[in-house]
Amino acid sequence: KAGVTQTPRYLIKTRGQQVTLSCSPISGHRSVSWYQQTPGQGLQFLFEYFSETQRNKGNFPGRFSGRQFSNSRSEMNVSTLELGDSALYLCASSLLPNTDTQYFGPGTRLTVL
């Protein structure tokens, strides 16, 4: 069974631009969560989607948004990029929202110049 896939793997943008990251969950998984990983900060929860609905949101500004499609694929968008948005963005999928074990993709490394 294929794992969680994320595209693109690497991305370089400049301040003020916007970016869209994509995540395809494991087949059959319906819950998708997004995390931001920066050096020294661990993984910080961005949001979770289930059945095309955002069920939970972390403490991030409104520039960070996402959506989920009917096939459970998810996209994350960051508008008006700032230097501090440079990070590894990880997507994780699970069967259902209340399933504790999440399976992570390899991440998208975003660099903002």
Next chain:
Amino acid sequence: DQQVKQNSPSLSVQEGRISILNCDYTNSMFDYFLWYKKYPAEGPTFLISISSIKDKNEDGRFTVFLNKSAKHLSLHIVPSQPGDSAVYFCAASLDFSSGSARQLTFGSGTQLTVLP
């Protein structure tokens, strides 16, 4: 304010010896705890978990201990192998309410290096 803390950013252990990774948490409402392992250029991989109703869970070379009164958990790897070298994250899960999603709160990670 970090609710899940891993105070040791790095740990070096000799091959064959025990590795002990520690994690502290502040929120007493956390009821499920997990350890993930992460290699460079890969996403975290689930390793082992423990429910707050237990104080120990074992899976092969990996054992997680939970001390609820001290709000502390630890991961023991015995014997340690060079392939165990990775960043280890502990995570805690909080069930907000019925019908609501769980959310994982991660620590900042500990880089384990197992020396041959």
